[in-house]
Amino acid sequence: xxxxxxxxxxxxxxxxxxxxxxxxxxxxxxxxxxxxxxxxxxxxxxxxxxxxxxxxxxxxxxxxxxxxxxxxxxxxxxxxxxxxxxxxxxxxxxxxxxxxxxxxxxxxxxxxxxxxxxxxxxxxxxxxxxxxxxxxxxxxxxxxxxxxxxxxxxxxxxxxxxxxxxxxxxxxxxxxxxxxxxxxxxxxxxxxxxxxxxxxxxxxxxxxxxxxxxxxxxxxxxxxxxxxxxxxxxxxxxxxxxxxxxxxxxxxxxxxxxx
Amino acid sequence: xxxxxxxxxxxxxxxxxxxxxxxxxxxxxxxxxxxxxxxxxxxxxxxxxxxxxxxxxxxxxxxxxxxxxxxxxxxxxxxxxxxxxxxxxxxxxxxxxxxxxxxxxxxxxxxxxxxxxxxxxxxxxxxxxxxxxxxxxxxxxxxxxxxxxxxxxxxxxxxxxxxxxxxxxxxxxxxxxxxxxxxxxxxxxxxxxxxxxxxxxxxxxxxxxxxxxxxxxxxxxxxxxxxxxxxxxxxxxxxxxxxx
Numbered sequence: 001x002x003x004x005x006x007x008x009x010x011x012x013x014x015x016x017x018x019x020x021x022x023x024x025x026x027x028x029x030x031x032x033x034x035x036x037x038x039x040x041x042x043x044x045x046x047x048x049x050x051x052x053x054x055x056x057x058x059x060x061x062x063x064x065x066x067x068x069x070x071x072x073x074x075x076x077x078x079x080x081x082x083x084x085x086x087x088x089x090x091x092x093x094x095x096x097x098x099x100x101x102x103x104x105x106x107x108x109x110x111x112x113x114x115x116x117x118x119x120x121x122x123x124x125x126x127x128x129x130x131x132x133x134x135x136x137x138x139x140x141x142x143x144x145x146x147x148x149x150x151x152x153x154x155x156x157x158x159x160x161x162x163x164x165x166x167x168x169x170x171x172x173x174x175x176x177x178x179x180x181x182x183x184x185x186x187x188x189x190x191x192x193x194x195x196x197x198x199x200x201x202x203x204x205x206x207x208x209x210x211x212x213x214x215x216x217x218x219x220x221x222x223x224x225x226x227x228x229x230x231x232x233x234x235x236x237x238x239x240x241x242x243x244x245x246x247x248x249x250x251x252x253x254x255x256x257x258x259x
Numbered sequence: 260x261x262x263x264x265x266x267x268x269x270x271x272x273x274x275x276x277x278x279x280x281x282x283x284x285x286x287x288x289x290x291x292x293x294x295x296x297x298x299x300x301x302x303x304x305x306x307x308x309x310x311x312x313x314x315x316x317x318x319x320x321x322x323x324x325x326x327x328x329x330x331x332x333x334x335x336x337x338x339x340x341x342x343x344x345x346x347x348x349x350x351x352x353x354x355x356x357x358x359x360x361x362x363x364x365x366x367x368x369x370x371x372x373x374x375x376x377x378x379x380x381x382x383x384x385x386x387x388x389x390x391x392x393x394x395x396x397x398x399x400x401x402x403x404x405x406x407x408x409x410x411x412x413x414x415x416x417x418x419x420x421x422x423x424x425x426x427x428x429x430x431x432x433x434x435x436x437x438x439x440x441x442x443x444x445x446x447x448x449x450x451x452x453x454x455x456x457x458x459x460x461x462x463x464x465x466x467x468x469x470x471x472x473x474x475x476x477x478x479x480x481x482x483x484x485x486x487x488x489x490x491x492x493x494x495x496x497x498x499x500x501x502x503x
Binding site for chain 2: 002004005009013015016019020024027032035054056057058059062065066068069072075076079082083084099100101102103104105117121122123148149152153155156157158159160166210211213214217229240243244247248250
C-alpha cells in the first residue's frame, strides 16, 4: 500500500467518522426536539419549566377514562363528515372503518409496532395529540387506489367482444403508508407471506420508505438544518383486510387513534 | 558482478510486470475507498439512524397521585362525573347507528351485509363497479365505479325495465338511438326488483349470475335473486345504504 493510498484511507475514515457523529447527533436531536415541541405545545405549565424535569402524577383509572372519552369524542366528531373514517383501537388491536358512526368493517390487527415517540410523550401531549382526529395528507402504496382499466369502445358490432370474468385473485402485495398532517406515518403491511416474491415486495417497499426518509434527512443535513423525524405506527394485517382499508378510505381520510 | 549486471534488465522487466497490476489495484482502491465510505454512510442513514432515533427518547417521570387525594371525596366525585360523561358519550355514539334496516356494501370484496334492529340478518356476495374507463371514439368517457359513501333508498320498483344509457350502446359498438327510442328499453335484465339510491345507481338483480363476487357492473349493485328479495322486503324508502 503506497503512501498516497494510506493518506486517502485516513482522510476518508476520519471524514466518515465525523459525518457519522454529526448525522447521529442531529437525527437524535431532531427526534427529541419533536417530542419536546409537542410536550411544550400541550403543556399547561406556563412558567417554561422543562418537561423532562417535571414529574407527572397520573391516576391510571382517571387516565383510562380520559382516553376513552377522547376516543369517543373523536369518533363522534369524525362521524359528522361524509367520508369513511379509519378507527385504530391499538390497545384492543382493532382497525375499523366507520361512516357516519356506523361500523362498516372490523379487522383484528395481527401485529402493532409503535414508535417510542408516542410511548414516551409527556401525558399532556398524549392527551392533546389524540384530542382530535388525524387527517391524512399524503400516501404511498404498492397497489393503486382506484384500479382503473381502460377500455376502448368498439367501432361497430363486429369489433365487440363480451366481457369475460375479471381476474380477482389477490396476487399483488399490499403495503401502504399514510402520512398525517402532523407528520406521523401510519404503515400498513400485509402479514409477510412465506413466498419469496411476497418477502421481496415487503422489503422493497420498506427500503423505498427508508430511502425516501434518508434522502430527505441528507438534504437537511447538507444544509446544516436538523433533519425531519417522523414518528410512526406500523400495523400488520391480512392482505385482504389491508386492501379493503386502503381502497375504502378517501385520500384525505380522517383517522381516529386510541393508544 | 557481471552476472548481476546481466541479470538486471531481465529483473527490471519482471518488476515492471508486477507493478502494472498493483497500479491497477491502487487505482481501484482510490475509487472504491470513497465509494465504500459513501455506501457505508447511506447504509448507516437507512438502517441504523431510525434505531438510534428510537433509542433517543426518554420516558417522562410518572408517579401515582397522592394517596390522600385518591381517597378524598373530591377525587371520587371527579371519577363519578367522568364515568357519567363517558356513559352519555357512549349512548350518543351508539345512537348514530340506525335502528331502521340498512345495507352495507363492500366494493373491494363484493359483499353485502343487511342489518335490521342493528343486527346482521343477511350477508352474501354481490357485484359492484368494474372500474372500467370506457373511451368512445368521439372522446366521451365513462368510469364504471360504484360510488362510496352513504346513500338512501329512493324508491322500490317491481319488475323493473332497464332504460339503456348511451354507454350501453357505445360499449357494444352500436349506434346511439334517440332518448326514448324503443331499443333503449329492456325488460327482465334487472331481476324482479330494483331500488334506486340516487344519481342513476340502482340495487337490482341480474341474469349474469356467474359474476357474483366480482367487480363487473357499470356502477350499480347487483344482488342474487333471493338476496334481492330479502333486501327489497327489509329496506324501506329512506333506508340507508353505506358503501365502502
